[in-house]
Amino acid sequence: MALTTQSRPRSRRPKNEPLPAQAVPSVFSRSRLREELTRQRALLLADWNLSFTPQADRAHLADPADQASRDLEHDLFVQLRTRVLAKLKRIERALLLLRTKHYGYCRRCHKAIPDERLAVQPDARFCVPCLKWIESRALRN
Numbered sequence: 001m002a003l004t005t006q007s008r009p010r011s012r013r014p015k016n017e018p019l020p021a022q023a024v025p026s027v028f029s030r031s032r033l034r035e036e037l038t039r040q041r042a043l044l045l046a047d048w049n050l051s052f053t054p055q056a057d058r059a060h061l062a063d064p065a066d067q068a069s070r071d072l073e074h075d076l077f078v079q080l081r082t083r084v085l086a087k088l089k090r091i092e093r094a095l096l097l098l099r100t101k102h103y104g105y106c107r108r109c110h111k112a113i114p115d116e117r118l119a120v121q122p123d124a125r126f127c128v129p130c131l132k133w134i135e136s137r138a139l140r141n
């Protein structure tokens, strides 16, 4: 019986194995990733313009509960703005890196970040194991 194993290249490689040259995103996927990053940036900027309504009426309210609620709203707005700015910064950095040969490598272990991860998150700076390591350390601190 003929074997019809069309063995596709496996994305998970054994640890410490040197990565083949084609592990970095191909020219085709680079242009797709650039398009995706540009799209995400446009969306964030559009959201940003919508959410950036000047905080009119920031005067103190007589009712402390109202004031607390207003302060909480403002804090959430600031948090959201900080997150959007951080995301925009990551996207800008990824777009710059895409022009170099450094794009797609983990900043911690310097191994290639799998294409599947970059397809989901083109601005990823770390591979999943390193991200988990960083997050577990952040939780402990």
Ligand SMILES: [Zn+2]
Pocket: 106, 107, 108, 109, 110, 111, 126, 127, 128, 129, 130, 131
């Ligand atoms: Zn890594």
